[in-house]
Amino acid sequence: MDFTPLLIVAYFALLAITLRKRGDSIEGPWLFFFRAFFPNWKFFHGINLTPRLYVRGQSKMGNWSDWCLVYPRLPLRPQHLVHNPAVNLALTHQNLVDHLANDINDLPDGTDIRQRVTYQLVSRLARQAIAGGQWGDRPMMAEEPLRDLSAFQFEVRMEMPGTQSSHLMLQSPKIPT
Structure with missing residues (x-):
């Protein structure tokens, strides 16, 4: 049963x-x-800043890669109207980043965000993305995954859609892989 x-x-x-x-x-x-x-379930009456996740990796030689966006738009296909697991997973991951941004905003003074579950889950998501994770057959990052990483970092930036305007909300410390 x-x-x-x-x-x-x-x-x-x-x-x-x-x-x-x-x-x-x-x-x-x-x-x-x-x-x-x-x-x-936060709905907006206009276009507002949106949280976006960026990651970068450090090679064993000590060189850092450029910051890479983890949430590229996935192409829509007609069959996605019925079955769309890759896009649903990508949206779930973006929803997690949204929750982390909300937790950062609601964080009482003197509290460490690294103790929150959302921070720990986004950290795992960033690790998965920098290691070459995928949503179905689509990579989580537009750039090639980095090999032989010794560490990585992630950032949550608030960005205005359609512009280059962004505001750094959180930058993680260097996290060993």
């Missing part, structure tokens, strides 16, 4: 009961667990 549907219902029930006991306020670490099931 498959217990998956029952476990999912139990999970949501536990979260709802826990949030209800906290009172009228629905914030805090428990709300984060709902993010796994729902996309970022």
Whole structure:
């Protein structure tokens, strides 16, 4: 017997009961667990700055590559109207970057963002991208993956779509591979 549907219902029930006991306020670490099931539902009335993930790698010789965008647009095909796993995965990854940007904005003073789950997941995403990860048959970066890496870094930049305007929101420390 498959217990998956029952476990999912139990999970949501536990979260709802826990949030209800906290009172009228629905914030805090428990709300984060709902993010796994729902996309970022922030809608904008105009064109605003959008968080974008960039990565760069350091070779064993000590040379750093240029910063590379991790989220290139994937081409749309007619069959994507029915089955679109690569684009869905890419959008999920971008949604994760959006959540990290929100966490950075909501971070209380004196709190280290590196302790947040979103930071750790984006760090893994950056590592996957710099190592040549793919969304289906499409590479995560337009540039060739780097070989023989000793370390990497990632940045979250707020960018205005269609312009060169960007604002650095976060730069990770050097992370060994």
